[in-house]
Amino acid sequence: MATPDRSVLSFALLGLIRLLQPCSGYDLRGFFAGQPMALFSDSPGSIYPALQRLERSRLVVSTIDKSTKLRRRRLYRLTPKGKESLKRWLTQPIRASDVLRGMPELFLRFSYLEDALGARACETFLASLSAALDEQLDSLRDHQRVINAKLSRSARLALQSGVATYEGQAAWAKMALDEYRKANRG
């Protein structure tokens, strides 16, 4: 068997199929097209091949919908294996390197999380994210101290903006964590 598909797009599709199933590639494209954060292209050339890969890996199954009078629709559903794969992705502990690789993937995970796995899982996620952000901030500030003097003003400001962005996200994570802690205690 080929190496499993671990791209963000695949997990985004898995999470979305979970919410919309049974749904077609066209439905999924439409959903992506309506997103202002546009993490993914809504082009057919990315989504249909990705769905084929998911089906080859048995994470989804498709059936042909004949009820429509238009061109046949292929309707996708998660398999148990697909649900498990989604759950594993959603509950992965967050390391500093994940923060580095990209916050958008983490926010995507979080936005699926409560509906898929409940408020406790959100609390765990946010605690892990908060720690990872703090760790990343520490090393970024260290780096900043070391090289700041060598940088041009614009490079210094750009780095400063990176620090400020992580700080903002760390503050958000703590606020959100607080909200879940209160809710989960109650």
Place this chain on the structure above:
Amino acid sequence: MATPDRSVLSFALLGLIRLLQPCSGYDLRGFFAGQPMALFSDSPGSIYPALQRLERSRLVVSTIDKSTKLRRRRLYRLTPKGKESLKRWLTQPIRASDVLRGMPELFLRFSYLEDALGARACETFLASLSAALDEQLDSLRDHQRVINAKLSRSARLALQSGVATYEGQAAWAKMALDEYRKANRG
């Protein structure tokens, strides 16, 4: 001629070669490896092929350095065409869709900007960025108003974090713009 290489990596290399020239692929790898923001992999499999592409497009030229006793080094320099291509990338006006595609590329551009094109260019850049961020924020807030009620708490919080991140970056842009305006007036 093949389609020109417009990847962020290529422009990152162009900008870095400008600063370090003459420099080798190994120097560039070392630079990337030392960056805590890690926009790029420091693997040889990405950098050396990218340098070959840049040389095929005549944006850089390489010479063999024989002074070393180690394995031969290939030293890169920008060509006039390469300088122009870098300048075009640096001065591109910023649209909302660029903000959407990714802030990291924009911060990379900005960090090269003052050294390459001066403080006036930074002012122009920040004004354009600020407008693009405001535009993006408007449409994101519109979207938020429309769909907020339909979202789970975690999805709502994730969206809120996206808005807050853009707000933070917009505030940073205005602060930095102010700094340049003062400096450029003086």
Place this chain on the structure above:
DNA sequence: AGTTACATGTAACTAGTTACATGATTTC
């Protein structure tokens, strides 16, 4: 008859990843 909306798919190309291969010199 032409456009729009629904709906799926492929081909050609580009570029990135990991892993591997190579080669020279210095240091332990």
Place this chain on the structure above:
DNA sequence: GAAATCATGTAACTAGTTACATGTAACT
């Protein structure tokens, strides 16, 4: 002589992009 450091390169694979091709039905 083994390992670390300097230094470049390629092969196999994965996945994304754009552009194109196809098909059905409703509306104008």
